[in-house]
Amino acid sequence: MGSIKKLAGETAIYGMTTIVARIINFFFVPLYTRVIDTDAFGVYSEIISYIAILQALFSFGMETTFFRFANKDGNNPNKVFSTILVFLASVSLAVLVSGIIFSGNIANILGYAGHGEFIWCSAAILAIDSFTSVIFARLRYQQKALKFGILKIIKILSETSLNLVLFLGFPAYATAHPDSFLLKFLSPVPDGGYILFAILGSCIVSLILFLPVLLKTKFNFSPALWKQMMIYALPVALSQLPGVLNDVTDRILFRFFSPEGESGSNLVGIFSANVKLAVLMTLFVQMFRFAAEPFFFNQSNKDSQKQIYADVMKYFVIFCVFIFLFVALYLDIFKLFIGNAFRVGIGVVPIMLLANILLGINFNLSMWYKISGHTKFAVNITLSGLLATIVINAVFMPYFGYYAAACGHFLSYLAMIIISWKLCKKYWFIPYDWKTVAIYIVFGIALFALSRIIATPDGLFNFAINSVLILAYICFVIRKEKIDLKNIKHLIKRKRK
Numbered sequence: 001m002g003s004i005k006k007l008a009g010e011t012a013i014y015g016m017t018t019i020v021a022r023i024i025n026f027f028f029v030p031l032y033t034r035v036i037d038t039d040a041f042g043v044y045s046e047i048i049s050y051i052a053i054l055q056a057l058f059s060f061g062m063e064t065t066f067f068r069f070a071n072k073d074g075n076n077p078n079k080v081f082s083t084i085l086v087f088l089a090s091v092s093l094a095v096l097v098s099g100i101i102f103s104g105n106i107a108n109i110l111g112y113a114g115h116g117e118f119i120w121c122s123a124a125i126l127a128i129d130s131f132t133s134v135i136f137a138r139l140r141y142q143q144k145a146l147k148f149g150i151l152k153i154i155k156i157l158s159e160t161s162l163n164l165v166l167f168l169g170f171p172a173y174a175t176a177h178p179d180s181f182l183l184k185f186l187s188p189v190p191d192g193g194y195i196l197f198a199i200l201g202s203c204i205v206s207l208i209l210f211l212p213v214l215l216k217t218k219f220n221f222s223p224a225l226w227k228q229m230m231i232y233a234l235p236v237a238l239s240q241l242p243g244v245l246n247d248v249t250d251r252i253l254f255r256f257f258s259p260e261g262e263s264g265s266n267l268v269g270i271f272s273a274n275v276k277l278a279v280l281m282t283l284f285v286q287m288f289r290f291a292a293e294p295f296f297f298n299q300s301n302k303d304s305q306k307q308i309y310a311d312v313m314k315y316f317v318i319f320c321v322f323i324f325l326f327v328a329l330y331l332d333i334f335k336l337f338i339g340n341a342f343r344v345g346i347g348v349v350p351i352m353l354l355a356n357i358l359l360g361i362n363f364n365l366s367m368w369y370k371i372s373g374h375t376k377f378a379v380n381i382t383l384s385g386l387l388a389t390i391v392i393n394a395v396f397m398p399y400f401g402y403y404a405a406a407c408g409h410f411l412s413y414l415a416m417i418i419i420s421w422k423l424c425k426k427y428w429f430i431p432y433d434w435k436t437v438a439i440y441i442v443f444g445i446a447l448f449a450l451s452r453i454i455a456t457p458d459g460l461f462n463f464a465i466n467s468v469l470i471l472a473y474i475c476f477v478i479r480k481e482k483i484d485l486k487n488i489k490h491l492i493k494r495k496r497k
Helices: 002-026 031-037 036-056 062-072 078-100 103-110 116-141 145-176 192-209 211-216 224-238 241-257 262-296 304-329 331-338 338-347 348-372 377-400 402-427 434-454 458-482 485-496
Strands: none
Touching: 002 145, 002 192, 002 262, 031 145, 031 262, 036 078, 036 116, 036 192, 036 241, 036 262, 036 338, 062 078, 062 116, 062 224, 062 262, 062 338, 078 103, 078 116, 078 224, 103 116, 116 145, 116 192, 145 192, 192 211, 224 377, 224 434, 241 262, 241 377, 262 331, 262 338, 262 402, 304 331, 304 348, 304 377, 304 434, 304 458, 331 348, 348 377, 348 402, 348 434, 377 402, 434 458
16 A cells, blocks of 8 residues: 555646646637637647657657666666667657658648648657657656656746737737738737647747756667667557547548538537546546556566556546546536537537546556566557547448547547456456446446436536535445545544644
């Protein structure tokens, strides 16, 4: 339990800093969805999807690889870091140069003729983020959670400031200065390009903050070590694609499989805005991953490691179901964060919340092959999820639009969990308490269904009933986990003293 408490402490540190950053970013959603129309927001969402997919590829799974090889006996962590850094620097430079040279051609192919700036801006974001990812990973390895969080917050604050300047100030500036060279890169009317340039600016700020680290680093590249790492890293890089692909592929597929008479970019915009309402779940899964990955590797030499992994899974699901109920039962409040034109797709939010629970379970489960070295199976697991995503969206999206996309997320993650668990049982068994995990998820869904059954037009009544249902879940957890409330009260009193 001591190890789990340590994980909880690091998760809290990552969580507090990451929460502050993400909440600041989340509060821009009302601005985006009220100033930008659904089509423009859809175009931005599609471009971000391409960036996310390419980022997963061009980072080459080097974050996980760094943890693996830095903890390996006989390896010098500084040498591992330097080798990865040189490799990613070379890849990032190639991406940036290619993006600049071929920006016009790529824009034409994607249907963004005349907007080559979207492409080279995206290439710059991709290059800088891929390069700095391993520097952030080393902070996690060194357990410098606070420094990691502060740097992340500075990055988000930079993006926030640039968003404010562009959305609130640039249109007026453009009107007053119609000959400004900035109009070669930015539209005088707010669009998705404003968000892209704000992201790029924050990436540059982040890179500048890491200059002291880069100046102190001895850039020694070890070809032999690099080859070993690539053998491990390539399957891991592919295994990271499911989360990314299942999060963004549907945005791209809307272009080809939208219901007849519907605009693909319009549907993408509506779907993307509503997905952001699941931010609390996404945020928790992300901050858990930041803390859990190095934690899991640090436990890899302990006799009780497998039981620890199983316990972490159960407690993770307990908290995720609470988040699901909190957002889904108070959805009438959360929906006010997006513009009225986007609320037509509010029904996808509960589905996406459940899908993100499965994504978190899949991350927990993925540790069996990462730690045991059976990373070759990551490809099979990845392909199963990707196949489910493509098939479900191709078959059902023309009829159900963004609801098909949401269900695609859920069923894809479920397929990966089933396959990963079967392989886990065969090659590196971990005693997960699946019965208890299922009970908590089913109980949470049942409470949500009950809320919908007894809902009335009276918003205050619904709020009261939903609050009681959340309290019922908390009581259920306390009873099932046999939590002694007296001990909790005693601990609180001791801390106050």
